[in-house]
Amino acid sequence: MSLENNQQVGPSAPPPHLRVAGIEKRFGGVHALKGVDFEVARGEVMALVGDNGAGKSTLMKVLAGALVCDGGDFFIDEEPVVISNPHDAGALGIQIVYQDLALCENLDVAANLSLGAEPVKSGWPFLPRFLRPLDDLEMEVRAKAAIDRLQVRTLRSVRAKVGGLSGGQRQAIAIARAVGAECSVVMLDEPTAALGVAQTRQVLDVVKRLRDTGHAVVYISHNMRDIFEVSDRICVLRHGANVATWKTSETTADEIVVAMTAGLDSGTNNAA
Known part of the structure; x- marks a missing residue:
């Protein structure tokens, strides 16, 4: 089922x-994944929801280049693009923050944020950069x-060791690392789980x-309270296929849960 069949997009x-x-x-x-259609705009939080096995994580990994899809098309600002590996995704400004965060607990915040792209001192022309x-x-x-940029006000020092930070602070650091200067799409996989x-x-x-800084945010979560607080739209997947996409302000948690678990009758009208 394409999004065109189950959402009506207004002129605004x-x-x-x-x-x-x-x-x-x-x-x-x-x-x-069975012919999934999906989109997210700049300055928007699009929640991606579905029961276990619905295809959410698979879709995220395809968008991040960690998995190669068997068919389908990708567009950035309606220009066709190719995403066949994480390098392709990164070059297009697409970053993902996985649930395990992948932070180095023995390093401080500054080192984690520069990991893999550490600045080196000038004035050593006789040495290769890595030395x-x-x-x-x-x-x-x-x-x-x-x-x-992200206004993380609870972090006192970028020299604090990551191993001593709270779960919320670690998640913020992982997000800050993903949001580089060229990043326009941020995908978050269960960012508040166990917090x-x-x-x-x-x-x-x-x-x-x-959202306020103009990023396109994809937000995966099972927590309906969090979804309804931060999302602008909600896309529901079930058994690897689109069910519907709603404006968050025009639906309810009960309606989303029913769509996740039982699908929708063909006559149901879903506006987004």
């Missing part, structure tokens, strides 16, 4: 920044700028800040 709806059409993915005899001393001051300046109330609040504030 923002144009999609990232759009995919007819995405197919099989794992042997398992048909994981030059790290520029710790530049690393700290970059880290502070990244934290300030307490205060830590969840920190993460939701960061998600709202991403």
Whole structure:
């Protein structure tokens, strides 16, 4: 089922920044994605929901280039693009923050934010770049700028070891690392899972800040309260196929749960 059949987009709806059409993915005899259509605009949080096995994580991995789809088309600002590996996705400004975060707990915040792209000191022309001393001051300046962009106010120092941070602070650091200067799409996989109330609040504030800074945000979660607080639209998948896409303000948690678990009658009208 295409999105055109189950959503009505008004003239004021923002144009999609990232759009995919007819995405197919099989794992042997398992048909994981069945012609999925999906889109997200800049300055929008699009929630992606569905029961376990609905295809959410598979779609995210396809968008991130971690999985190669078996069919379908990709568009950035309606221009066709190719995503066949993580390098392709990164070059297009698409970043994903997985649930495990992949942070180095023995390093401080600044080192984690520069991991893989550490600045080095100039004035050592006789040494190859990988042997030059790290520029710790530049690393700290970059880290502070990244934290300030997302307004992470609970972090006292970028020299704090990640291993000593709270779950909410770690999630914020992982998001800040993903949001580089060229990043326009941020995909978040269960960012508030296993977090307490205060830590969840920190993460939701960061998600709202991403929207305010013009990023296109894809938000996967099973927590309906969080979804209804931060999302602008909600896309429901079931058994690897589109069910519907709603404006968050025009639906209810009960309606979303029914769509996730039982699907929709063909006559149901869903506006987005």
